[in-house]
Amino acid sequence: MNICVFCSAADLDDRYVLPARRFAELMGEGGHALVWGGSDTGLMKVMADGVQQAGGKLIGVSVEFLAHKARAGADEMVVTKDLAERKAQMLARADAIVVMVGGMGTLDEATEILELRKHGLHTKPVVLLNTAGFYDGLQEQFRRMESEGFLPMPLVDLVFFAADGAGALAYLAERAGDGA
Known part of the structure; x- marks a missing residue:
């Protein structure tokens, strides 16, 4: 499975780095490809290192103004003209999406x-990896959106919140079995 991972390019605390490294190892050991922003810095580097060292494939999608940070040695590296094209290329190359900790870009x-999923423009499963409770507030906000009628579909059909990488991969494997 090609798994698109959105995450930070920043250097982060071990409470985020260690679970990311384990998730990357599980991806690589499972034969999955990492589709990521192509950067060789921060959490993006942790993910790429872990997947590659565990035997997985790397598919990077960088952007012109960040191409100088792109990882050498990826199996594939695409450089897009802008962030919108980057997101579209990442989605096109993925079978599933996992959102890890990150800042405004993530x-x-x-x-x-x-x-896009809400509007039926893709049906790929989406997981928010809630490492160290990072997305607790967003999960609460999504529940409020659902309860107050702002979501046209049940939250469980839109996104899955996983506590760790093993839970994320188990969910994706289950969804793949459903034809997702």
Whole structure:
């Protein structure tokens, strides 16, 4: 499975790095390909290192203004003209999406992917990896949106919140069995 992972390019605390490294190892050991923003810094580097070292494939999608941070040695590296094209290319190359911890860019990617799913423009499963409770507040907000009628579909059909990488992969495997 090609799994698109949106995450931070920042150097982060071990409470985020260690679970990310384990998730990357599980992806690689499972024969999955990482579709990611192509950067060789921060959590993106942790993911790429872990997947590659465990035997998985790397499919990077960088953007012109960040191409100098792109990882050498990826199995495939695409450089797009802007962030919108980058997100579209990442989605096109993925069978599933996992959103990890990150800042404004990661939040932008997550909300766009969920908006596209909400409108039926893709049916790929989406997981928010809630490492160290990072997305607790967002999960609460989504529940409020659902309860107050802002979501046209049940939240469980839109996104799955996983506590760890093993839970994310188990959910994706189950969805793949359903034809997702």
